[in-house]
Amino acid sequence: EAEKAELESRIRAALKAEDAVLVAHYYTDPDIQRLAEETGGCVADSLEMARFGNQHKASTVVVAGVRFMGETAKILNPEKRVLMPTLEATCSLDIGCPADEFADFCDQHPDRTVVVYANTSAAVKARADWVVTSSCAQAIVETLDARGEKILWAPDKHLGHYVQKTTGADVLLWDGSCIVHEEFKFRGLEDLKALYPDAAVLVHPESPDAVVEMADVVGSTSQLIHAVQTLPNEQFIVATDNGIFYKMQQMAPNKTLIEAPTAGNGATCRSCAHCPWMAMNGLENLLSVIENGDQEVHVDPELRKKALKPLQRMLDFTA
Ligand code: 13P
Ligand code: SF4
Secondary structure, three states, X not given: OHHHHHHHHHHHHHHHHOOEEEEEEOOOOHHXXXXXXXXXXXXXXXXXXHHHHHHOOOOEEEEEOOHHHXXXXXXXXXXXXXXXXXXXXXXXXXXXXXXXXXXXXXXXXXXXXXEEEOOOOHHHHHOOOEEEOOOOHHHHHHHHHXXXXXXXXXXXXXXXHHHHHHHOOOEEEOOEXXXXXXXXXXXXXXXXXXXXXXXXXXXXXXXXXXXXXXXXXXXXXXXXXXXXXXXXXXEEEEEOOHHHHHHHHHHOOOOEEEEOOOOOOOOOOOOOOOOOOHHHOOHXXXXXHHHHOOOEOOOOHHHHHHHHHHHHHHHHHHO
C-alpha cells in the first residue's frame, strides 16, 4: 500500500512536470481510473476519450487503454505528444482486420460506404468513409441508410449485426469479434435472469446476438453506466468487461451489480470478462512512460491525414 501511494504521488508529480493529462478507459485498473479523475483527466468510453484528448490544452496526452485509443488521440492531435503505458496493448478487433486484406474487401465492393469501428488501426481508418464507436454507430448508419447508402462494415460482426438489425440498413459484415464479449453466453444468462428476475440486463453490443436479444439496455460503456444510475431496478446483470464495475459501483453504490456469465453454465469467472490488453496498463508502466517519454504513439503523416477525415466526421456528427 505504501508502495502504491508512493507510485501514485510520483505519477501526479510527473503529470504536472510534463504538462500531461491522463485519459483512461473504464476497463482499465481502478487505480488508474481514480488517478485520471483526481488529476483533472478523464475516464470515459472511446468516443468521449477522443473528444477529451482533442479539447484539453495539455501538450502531452497519456492514454491508458488500448492502441487504437492512442492512435485516435494522435490522429486528432498531431501537435501533441501522445504516450501510452504500453504500445503492446492491442485489441482482437484490430488484429482481426489487417489493412491490406481490408483494402481488398473494400475494392471488391466499391458501391458501399465504408464504416469502421474505432477499434481499428490508423491504416484501416484511412480507408474508411466513417469511423464510429458503439455509442454512435446506430445513429450514423441510420442516417446513411436514409440517404440510400449501402454499408460495408468492419470489423466487429456482432455490433455490425446489431446495427443492421436495428436500422434495417443494407450492411455487409467483416468477420471480426472481441475476445472478451464473444464469451458471454446466452444459456448462462438465461439461468442467471431466472435467479434474478427483477434485474435489468445491460449488454455491450460487441456481445453475441442471443445475448444482445436479452438486454434491457444495449450501449457503450458510458451508456451502460448511465443506465445503472437512471433505471429504477435494484439489480443489474452486466455483460461487458468487468473493469466497468468500479465506476458503476461508484455512481450507484446502493445497487447490486452481477457479472453476466461467460462459461455457459451460469458460473462467473472474474478473469474471463476482462480484456488482457486493457490489463496491461498498470501504475508502474504508467509512471515509467510519463517520466521517460518512451512508448510514444506515432502515426504516419500521410495515413494520418486520410484517417482524420472519417474520424472528424464522427466527431462532427456527434457534436
Ligand atoms: P466503448 O466505446 O463502449 O467504451 O467500448 C470500446 C471498447 O471496446 C473498448 O474496449
Ligand atoms: Fe478490444 Fe474487446 Fe479488449 Fe475492447 S475489450 S479492447 S474490443 S479485445
